[in-house]
Amino acid sequence: MTLMKSFLGAAATLALTSGAAMAEPAIIFDLGGKFDKSFNESSYNGAERWKAETGGTYRDVELQSDAQREQALRRFAENGFNPIVMAGFSFATALETVAADFPDTKFTIIDMVVDAPNVRSVVFNEHEGSYVVGVAAAYAAKGDTVSFVGGMDIPLISKFACGYAQGFKSVKPEGKVIVNMTGTTPAAWNDPVKGGELTRAQKAAGSEVVFAAAGGTGLGVLQTAADEGMLAIGVDSNQNYLQPGHVLTSMVKRVDNAVYDAFMQGEDLEPGIFVMGLANDGVGAAIDEYNEALITPEMKAAMDDATAKIISGEVVVHDYMTDETCPAY
Amino acid sequence: MSKMPKWADAVLIPLISILIAFFFSGVVIWAIGKDPFVAIKTMVQGAFGSTQGVGYTLYYATNFIFTGLAVAVAYHARLFNIGGEGQATLGGLGVTLVCLAVPWPHWALALPAAMIGGALFGAAWAFIPAWLQAKRGSHIVITTIMFNYIGAALLGYVLLNVLKVPGSMLTESARFPAGAHLPTFHEMLAPFGINFNKNAPANMSFLVAILASVAFYFLIWRTRLGYEIRAYGQSETAAKYAGINPARIVIIAMLISGALAGLMAINNVMGEAERLIDNAVEGAGFIGIAVALMGRNHPIGIFLASILFGFLYQGGAELAFWESIPRELVVVIQALVIMFTGALDNMVRVPLEKLFLAFSKKKEA
Numbered sequence: 001m002t003l004m005k006s007f008l009g010a011a012a013t014l015a016l017t018s019g020a021a022m023a024e025p026a027i028i029f030d031l032g033g034k035f036d037k038s039f040n041e042s043s044y045n046g047a048e049r050w051k052a053e054t055g056g057t058y059r060d061v062e063l064q065s066d067a068q069r070e071q072a073l074r075r076f077a078e079n080g081f082n083p084i085v086m087a088g089f090s091f092a093t094a095l096e097t098v099a100a101d102f103p104d105t106k107f108t109i110i111d112m113v114v115d116a117p118n119v120r121s122v123v124f125n126e127h128e129g130s131y132v133v134g135v136a137a138a139y140a141a142k143g144d145t146v147s148f149v150g151g152m153d154i155p156l157i158s159k160f161a162c163g164y165a166q167g168f169k170s171v172k173p174e175g176k177v178i179v180n181m182t183g184t185t186p187a188a189w190n191d192p193v194k195g196g197e198l199t200r201a202q203k204a205a206g207s208e209v210v211f212a213a214a215g216g217t218g219l220g221v222l223q224t225a226a227d228e229g230m231l232a233i234g235v236d237s238n239q240n241y242l243q244p245g246h247v248l249t250s251m252v253k254r255v256d257n258a259v260y261d262a263f264m265q266g267e268d269l270e271p272g273i274f275v276m277g278l279a280n281d282g283v284g285a286a287i288d289e290y291n292e293a294l295i296t297p298e299m300k301a302a303m304d305d306a307t308a309k310i311i312s313g314e315v316v317v318h319d320y321m322t323d324e325t326c327p328a329y
Numbered sequence: 330m331s332k333m334p335k336w337a338d339a340v341l342i343p344l345i346s347i348l349i350a351f352f353f354s355g356v357v358i359w360a361i362g363k364d365p366f367v368a369i370k371t372m373v374q375g376a377f378g379s380t381q382g383v384g385y386t387l388y389y390a391t392n393f394i395f396t397g398l399a400v401a402v403a404y405h406a407r408l409f410n411i412g413g414e415g416q417a418t419l420g421g422l423g424v425t426l427v428c429l430a431v432p433w434p435h436w437a438l439a440l441p442a443a444m445i446g447g448a449l450f451g452a453a454w455a456f457i458p459a460w461l462q463a464k465r466g467s468h469i470v471i472t473t474i475m476f477n478y479i480g481a482a483l484l485g486y487v488l489l490n491v492l493k494v495p496g497s498m499l500t501e502s503a504r505f506p507a508g509a510h511l512p513t514f515h516e517m518l519a520p521f522g523i524n525f526n527k528n529a530p531a532n533m534s535f536l537v538a539i540l541a542s543v544a545f546y547f548l549i550w551r552t553r554l555g556y557e558i559r560a561y562g563q564s565e566t567a568a569k570y571a572g573i574n575p576a577r578i579v580i581i582a583m584l585i586s587g588a589l590a591g592l593m594a595i596n597n598v599m600g601e602a603e604r605l606i607d608n609a610v611e612g613a614g615f616i617g618i619a620v621a622l623m624g625r626n627h628p629i630g631i632f633l634a635s636i637l638f639g640f641l642y643q644g645g646a647e648l649a650f651w652e653s654i655p656r657e658l659v660v661v662i663q664a665l666v667i668m669f670t671g672a673l674d675n676m677v678r679v680p681l682e683k684l685f686l687a688f689s690k691k692k693e694a
Contacts, residue, residue, distance in 0.1 A: 061649050062656050065611045067530070067601060068646055071385065074528055075650055089498055093604075101528075112498075153489075154498045185485035185500065185607060 025050075025263045026059040026081035028072050030088035032189060033062050038215050038236040039255060043087040043110065045237075046256030050263040058263065070094040077102040083120075083269045085262050086110065087255065089156070095119065106269040108262040110255055111156070113273055120269055122258040124276045126156070127163030128310050129251045129283030130211070131317045133233050134167020135306045136285060137209040139299035140231055140248050144175035147207035149198050149221045151214035152188040153181040155321045160213040160235070160251070162326035163317050167306065169328050170315075177328070178202050182217050192220025199224040199232075209233065209248060222247060231294065240290040248294050250286040257282065279311045333685045339630065343623060343670055345677050347637070350669040354662040361658065368652055375647025376640045382647070384514055384529020388601060389613075390639030391531070394538040395593035396617025397635055398545050399586045401626040403469075405549055406582035407562040412458060412473025413590040414614025415480030416451040420591025421598040422484060423450030425492065425502055425605040433508035440511065440533065443599050444592060451591015452584045454480060459583030463576035469583070481608070488607055502605040511600045534596035541589065542628035548585075558582050590614060622671040634670075641666060 027047050029040045047058055059081055061072055069091055076084050077098060082105050086095065089112035099107055099116040106118050113121040137146045148164055150157040165177040180198045182188040195217035199210050210225050211233040212218035218235055219242070225232035226246035234240065234250035241247075254276060262269055276282020285303060287295055295303075309315040320326050355365035376386045396413040403410035427446035433439035458472035485500070492502035511534065515527040549555040561568040561578040569575060597609050616638055623637075624630025645659035669676075 059650075060653075064646070064649070064656050064659070066606055066608070067388075067597070067611070070528075071646065072650065075647075092499065093501070156498055184489050185481075 023080055023082040023267055024056070024058055025083050025085065025266065026061075026076045027085040027087065027259060028069075028076070028091070029060065029062045030086075030090060031063055031066075031186070032215060034060070036216055037219065037239070037242070039253075040087055042237045042253070042255040043085070043259045046259030047085075047263060049256065050260050054264075056263075066090075070098060073098040073107075074101075077105045082106055082267050083108055083262055083265070085259050087259075088112075106267060106271065108258070108269065110258055116271075118271055120262065120271050120274060122262075122274045122276060124253050124255075124282050125278065125317075125319075126160050126213075126251070126253060126283060127166075127317045127319050128278045129253065129285065130160045130163030130213075131167035131170075131310065131315075132278070132285045132303050132306050133211060133249055133251045134164040134169075135171055135302050136167075136249055136295070136299055137164070137211065137231075137233065138168045138171035138175065139296065139302060140294065141172075141175075141208040143206060143208060144172050145178065145206040146175070146209040147178035147199075147202035147205075147211070148180070149195055149202070149210060149212045149214055149217070150179070150181040151183075151217050152186060153184050155324060157181065157213055158324075158326065159320040160211075162320040162328060164211050165326065165328035166317055170306070171302065176206075178205055178207055179329070182214055189215035189217060191217045192223070195220035196224035199230070200228065203228050203230055211235075211251070213251070234286075238286040238288065240286055240288050244290040245293070247291055249291055252284055252286045254282050254284075277310075278307050333682055337681065337685065339625065342674070342677050342681060343630075343634075345681070346670040346674070347666065349677070350662075350666040353669075354665050357658065357661060357665075358654065361654075363652060363654060368648060368654065371647055371652055372640070372644030375651075376644040379526065380514075380524075381526035381529045382643060384526055384531040385643040385646070386636070386639040387514070387531040387535055388529065388596065388639070389642040390635040391535045391538045391596045391600075392593050392610075392613040393616050393620045393635035393638050394542060394632060395596070396590055396613050397620030397624060397631040398541060398617075398628065399589035399593075400617045400621035401624070401628075401631060402545065402549070402558070402589060403582055403586040404621060404626050405555075405562050406558045406578055408462070408579060408582060408586075409470050410455070410473055410583065410586045410590075411470060411615070411618060412455060412476050412480075412587075413617045414610050414612070415473070415477035416454045416587040416590035417593045417597075417610045417614050418477075418480040418484050419454040420447035420451035420594035421605055421609050422487060423447045423591060424594040424598045425505075428505040428509040428599060429492075429503065432506045435508055436511050436533070439509040440537075440595065440599075443509070443595055444537070447591040447594040447598075448588035449591070451594075452588040454591070455583045455587025456580070459580045459587075462583070463579040477614070484605075485607060488605065492605060500607040505599065505603045509599060510603065511595070513600075530601040532596065532600035534600045537592070537595060539632075541592065542632055545589075546628045554581065590617070619667045619671055637666070638663075 032040050034044050035041055073094055085108040087110050092112045092114055095114050099119050108120045110122045148161045161179045168177055182191055182194050199221045209231045212221035213235045222232045222243050226243040231248040233248050236253045238252050239250045318327055358365040358368045376382050399413050423446035424443045427443045458469055461467040461472050462469045488500050494503050511532045514525040514531045518525045557573045557578055620634040623634040641663050648654045649656050
């Protein structure tokens with residue numbers, strides 16, 4: 001009985017302290033885990049940047065199972081965390097129910113649109129960034145074949161592939177883009193061995209540059225490209241450092257900026273749909289000390305030109321997800 | 330002659346094992362720089378401190394009761410069914426097909442139909458390894474674990490090509506009709522004036538699981554089939570001599586086992602998610618093995634062990650939420666409990682037996 005009392009007492013103090021404190025933000029990582037060197041890690045970096053700059057604290061959790069999505073959202077909302085950021089489109093179903101139950105809590109979901117008055121949906125124009133790295137690939141390849149390795153076969157990944165193909169063909173209209181997907185289940189996000197095999201097969205078919213948009217699978221693609229003397233293009237985070245001299249560039253998706261902005265705005269988070277593209281530095285091609293030797297002045301000029309034209313609207317990159325077709329295949 | 334009273338075997342040994350496991354868990358938590366007492370408090374408070382916590386604990390426990398019973402049925406015939414994961418996956422498919430087939434008017438109609446769907450699909454998935462074992466001597470451990478992978482691949486295929494909502498990026502089926510919604514504890518207890526948290530996933534299936542446990546007891550210890558299953562398990566040659574057909578017992582025991590694993594889907598698919606998602610079972614099939622081992626293949630033991638593992642799952646989640654203890658460490662704690670209660674059983678049993686023997690000798694002397 002006394003044991004029970006002390007538990008209840010502890011719960012009461014816990015409730016009191018959490019109620020009195022200023023609302024802390026929280027972030028929920030997807031099943032891939034915080035340190036996936038890609039998408040989740042990028043969101044983690046955004047949260048850490050906010051922490052370093054403001055000295056604030058935030059709560060985070062890595063989920064173990066799908067059933068915990070709604071549970072985690074609800075538990076954080078109940079305990080007054082605000083805003084709550086979710087890294088990944090898989091949270092959509094859970095968020096739809098939870099957002100309605102907590103109208104005073106602000107939520108941010110990345111890579112998916114959830115229509116609710118207290119939700120900010122951040123989506124990226126991946127096709128624009130992919131177009132730019134496609135241009136780079138066209139300049140880097142001596143022949144006329146490049147390739148793409150996707151993770152799970154979903155429209156979002158085809159959006160990367162289609163933008164890449166369009167960029168490549170803007171330079172080499174008669175060229176060929178080989179597109180392979182690793183699989184059709186979430187396991188395809190973490191299968192570096194198969195990623196490597198696909199890369200090898202693409203090399204045999206004549207590909208010189210491979211763009212991997214495949215989460216953890218991409219690490220195998222980058223490794224194999226380095227082993228086989230090809231060039232690779234990384235994704236989401238800046239992956240240039242992973243295989244120095246063999247990674248042409250990385251199509252960075254500034255998920256960290258999305259998290260940072262949400263944390264910065266705190267409880268006054270502005271809801272709505274936010275599109276992050278080339279114009280507002282949401283996507284882009286990474287150039288740093290690991291790949292500057294690979295980027296020729298000519299290539300750099302063409303990439304800058306493509307970027308400028310997309311921002312000005314002179315070039316419109318087709319978004320695969322609008323009609324699930326791609327003009328460049 | 331039994332060396333120990335029955336209560337010591339059934340209660341004392343698991344209890345001591347759990348305490349040792351918690352002790353080592355505490356050491357591990359302390360080693361990463363957290364306070365083990367706060368951690369334990371968080372777990373207990375999170376799992377039993379509110380109706381929401383209890384709701385989650387019982388939800389997980391319901392899954393484990395079904396898979397634990399599934400493993401236990403096969404184990405009484407000395408068949409080691411480690412395919413609960415795959416059978417429950419297929420059970421989920423069966424439940425989904427039933428729920429989406431017609432616009433169900435009321436859960437009282439949908440539940441029995443879904444139970445039949447889940448049990449049939451689960452049993453069908455167990456049938457092939459059972460037949461291979463009975464007729465071809467292919468080892469059940471190997472075939473059932475292989476069938477877990479085939480089941481996962483099959484489900485991925487069906488979800489993407491048949492059940493997926495067109496245009497959606499999520500690998501999940503459409504939502505079930507409102508009439509297939511199972512009453513949650515909140516709805517079940519409201520008429521009695523008890524206000525149970527309305528978001529906790531525990532539902533009607535918990536009662537089905539208890540009924541299944543009772544049925545399990547009668548089947549194994551009160552029917553001719555149960556006797557045959559146990560006889561075959563104790564000694565195949567003796568069973569044969571007594572006129573029991575081994576192939577028949579292997580297949581029937583595995584069918585019941587698969588059906589019980591498949592029934593789990595009324596909890597996680599129909600009761601909680603109300604749609605079929607990829608990897609909906611999430612390891613409950615494997616936890617069922619630990620639950621059956623710990624529960625000594627008896628329904629009461631399985632029930633208690635399921636509650637314990639439900640506590641570990643829900644308390645573990647709370648630990649990850651509030652104590653910033655990484656999820657890998659939560660798995661370590663779960664593994665320690667499995668190790669001490671399942672694998673290192675003799676470590677506690679042998680000294681305890683000696684202790685009891687010494688006592689009884691003293692009495693005689």
